Amino acid sequence: MTEENKIGTYSFVAEPFHVDFTGRLTMGVLGNHLLNCAGFHATERGFGIATLNESNYTWVLSRLAIELEEMPLQYESFSVQTWIENVYRLFTDRNFAILNKDGKPIGYARSIWAMISMDTRKPADLLSLHNGSIVDYICQKECPIEKPGRIKVNQKELAGEVVTKYSDIDINGHVNSIRYIEHILDLFPLEIFREKRIRRFEMAYNAESYYGDTLAFYKEQVSENEYDIEVKKNGQEVVVRSKVIFI
Amino acid sequence: MTEENKIGTYSFVAEPFHVDFTGRLTMGVLGNHLLNCAGFHATERGFGIATLNESNYTWVLSRLAIELEEMPLQYESFSVQTWIENVYRLFTDRNFAILNKDGKPIGYARSIWAMISMDTRKPADLLSLHNGSIVDYICQKECPIEKPGRIKVNQKELAGEVVTKYSDIDINGHVNSIRYIEHILDLFPLEIFREKRIRRFEMAYNAESYYGDTLAFYKEQVSENEYDIEVKKNGQEVVVRSKVIFI
Numbered sequence: 001m002t003e004e005n006k007i008g009t010y011s012f013v014a015e016p017f018h019v020d021f022t023g024r025l026t027m028g029v030l031g032n033h034l035l036n037c038a039g040f041h042a043t044e045r046g047f048g049i050a051t052l053n054e055s056n057y058t059w060v061l062s063r064l065a066i067e068l069e070e071m072p073l074q075y076e077s078f079s080v081q082t083w084i085e086n087v088y089r090l091f092t093d094r095n096f097a098i099l100n101k102d103g104k105p106i107g108y109a110r111s112i113w114a115m116i117s118m119d120t121r122k123p124a125d126l127l128s129l130h131n132g133s134i135v136d137y138i139c140q141k142e143c144p145i146e147k148p149g150r151i152k153v154n155q156k157e158l159a160g161e162v163v164t165k166y167s168d169i170d171i172n173g174h175v176n177s178i179r180y181i182e183h184i185l186d187l188f189p190l191e192i193f194r195e196k197r198i199r200r201f202e203m204a205y206n207a208e209s210y211y212g213d214t215l216a217f218y219k220e221q222v223s224e225n226e227y228d229i230e231v232k233k234n235g236q237e238v239v240v241r242s243k244v245i246f247i
Numbered sequence: 248m249t250e251e252n253k254i255g256t257y258s259f260v261a262e263p264f265h266v267d268f269t270g271r272l273t274m275g276v277l278g279n280h281l282l283n284c285a286g287f288h289a290t291e292r293g294f295g296i297a298t299l300n301e302s303n304y305t306w307v308l309s310r311l312a313i314e315l316e317e318m319p320l321q322y323e324s325f326s327v328q329t330w331i332e333n334v335y336r337l338f339t340d341r342n343f344a345i346l347n348k349d350g351k352p353i354g355y356a357r358s359i360w361a362m363i364s365m366d367t368r369k370p371a372d373l374l375s376l377h378n379g380s381i382v383d384y385i386c387q388k389e390c391p392i393e394k395p396g397r398i399k400v401n402q403k404e405l406a407g408e409v410v411t412k413y414s415d416i417d418i419n420g421h422v423n424s425i426r427y428i429e430h431i432l433d434l435f436p437l438e439i440f441r442e443k444r445i446r447r448f449e450m451a452y453n454a455e456s457y458y459g460d461t462l463a464f465y466k467e468q469v470s471e472n473e474y475d476i477e478v479k480k481n482g483q484e485v486v487v488r489s490k491v492i493f494i
Contacts, residue, residue: 016286016296017279017425021416021458028414032264039263050322072419075297166440167275169268171321178264186412190364190458193413211268211437224439 006139007042007083008041022193024071025078027201028181029066035094035110035177037082041094045137046130056118057129061177062091062113063148064203068098068107071197077101083139085117090114092134095143138143148202151241153230159187164211170179174208175215175239184229186241187219192246196225199247205240209233253386254330255288261319269440271318271429272325274448275428278311281343281356284327288341292384293377303365305331308358309338310395311450314355315345319446324348330386337361339381342390346481355392366436397447400477406434406466410456419421421455422462422486424447431476431489434466443472446494452487456480 010033018029042048052058072078078100085093096109115124126134162168162183170176181203191226209215213233220228229242257280263278273383289295291307299305309320319325325347331338343356362371409415409430417423456462460480467475476489 015279015283017282017417017423020413020418021418023418026414032262035264036262111251166267166437167273167429167433169437170264171266171268171270173268176264182414186414188413190413190416223363 001054001136003139003141006079006137007141008036008037008044009081010040011077011079014074014076014078016074019057019074020116020193021190022211024197026182027066027185027198028178030066030071030098031181031203032178033080034064034066034082034111035061036094037080038094038111038113041082047134052115053118055117057124058118060116061205062114063112063205064109065145065148065200066107066109066202067109067200068198070100070106072100078106079103083141084134084137085139085143087126087138088136088229089125089127092126095141097141097143108143110143110145114149123206133227138147145200148204149243151202151204151228151230151243153220153228153241154232155216155220156218157228158216160217162213162215162217164209164213166211169211173210175210175213177203177205180231180240180242182242183215183217183233187217188227188244196246198244199225200245201245202243203240204242207233207237207239208241215239248383248473250386250388252386253384255284255291256326256328257284258324258326261321261323261325263321267440268437270321271444273429274313274445275425275433277313277318277345278428278450279425280327281311281313281329281358282308284329284343285341285358287331287359295380296432299362300365303308303369304362304371305365307361307363308452310359310452311356312358312392312395312447313354313356313449314392314447315445317353319341319346319353321346325353326350330388331381331384332357332386333391334373334382334385336372336374339373342388344388344390357390357392357394359395364470387403392447395451396490398449398451398475398477398490400465400467400475400488401469403465403477404467405463406476407464407465409462411456411460411462413458417456422457422460424450424452427478427487427489430462430464431478431491434476435474435491436463443493445491446472447490447492449490450487451489453485456486462486
């Protein structure tokens with residue numbers, strides 16, 4: 001298989017309800033597109049959720065880091081490339097490039113996934129799945145952004161609280177991965193998005209939350225343009241952590 | 248022009264983050280698709296927002312009514328047809344059919360639009376635009392659901408409050424039409440979506456709300472399966488009204 005064949009490329013247009021007040025695609029929608037592309041790419045290669053579900057396995061997103069020079073404008077075409085960078089026993093690294101309408105890279109993303117058994121919720125051994133054939137898809141394409149780092153929120157200032165509702169819940173009964181992104185960005189005042197843009201955005205998915213859970217959002221300003229966020233459910237367990245770097 | 252040429256048809260797939268916990272497409276996402284289709288159809292015929300903006304006019308959605316026998320399931324293909332039913336001086340009626348993967352209608356929708364001047368915010372005369380050529384697109388296709396009715400909320404029980412945030416705001420600086428749909432459905436407990444489905448959903452867009460507005464949601468149960476909702480901003484003006492009928 002050539003390196004080129006290992007890359008999936010998918011086209012999009014920035015729809016009117018998918019852009020924010022500045023007319024640029026929102027981070028939540030971009031995240032949604034990236035996760036869809038991961039799904040398309042895996043499905044086309046026999047590792048999609050539907051195939052896995054037959055044997056009661058599913059992919060779980062653990063980390064996501066997105067770094068951008070610019071976001072597509074309303075009505076602009078753009079495309080997403082995705083490929084597998086590494087496969088370990090319990091995790092796989094999947095990368096992305098975001099290309100503007102002229103095919104020029106305007107951003108990259110990195111994600112880390114585990115596969116779990118839906119019966120036991122325990123991680124599966126990726127190297128034994130389909131006789132380890134997933135490693136055939138490992139691709140050498142460059143992804144010139146830093147790996148997701150470790151996020152630690154020290155000074156805990158409560159920045160917001162959300163009781164999860166119908167629209168937050170996905171087909172698995174969990175708060176969906178994209179909704180967390182929206183709730184986290186909603187912690188910031190509108191002005192910051194007017195004056196700055198997000199240069200890097202990270203999510204670390206730790207645990208699931210469910211309908212009716214109270215999510216507490218703690219936000220720490222680490223430096224002028226950098227914020228760490230920790231989301232706890234029902235006053236206890238950390239559900240997700242996030243880092244937002246503006247420029 | 249044949250009746251067939253007057254109808255625009257657009258294909259979709261129900262994406263994972265666009266379905267609710269029952270695995271069916273959400274009403275908000277369907278609404279988003281319908282409004283996008285309206286945009287595609289208008290643009291292809293020279294009446295799109297982009298063209299209008301050049302002369303400082305824009306379309307404003309006034310009413311939307313959706314009636315469904317079923318919603319597409321996750322990963323299912325479906326399509327949306329749209330056409331113009333009527334053009335009046337100040338309003339136009341645009342209808343929709345939602346077709347399942349086999350091309351069978353599973354629902355219909357009706358919408359009412361006005362065109363306004365972005366300078367004066369006053370309505371424009373549709374019959375004088377482009378020498379009235381919009382009437383050439385009027386199409387006789389059947390839309391077998393009731394027109395949007397008049398919604399009146401009598402007994403005002405406060406069902407929820409939302410302070411609008413970054414993710415609520417669209418490129419015009421207004422709370423976006425789809426977000427209202429999500430906030431309204433979030434007034435209902437999860438159980439109702441488990442036991443029932445929405446048969447008919449209506450939105451009446453009255454006024455705009457903005458970043459930081461406090462939206463108060465009043466909900467009145469009209470009969471066993473029917474609810475009327477009124478949304479007021481900052482304790483005063485009615486922003487939207489809605490009717491939700493479950494089955």
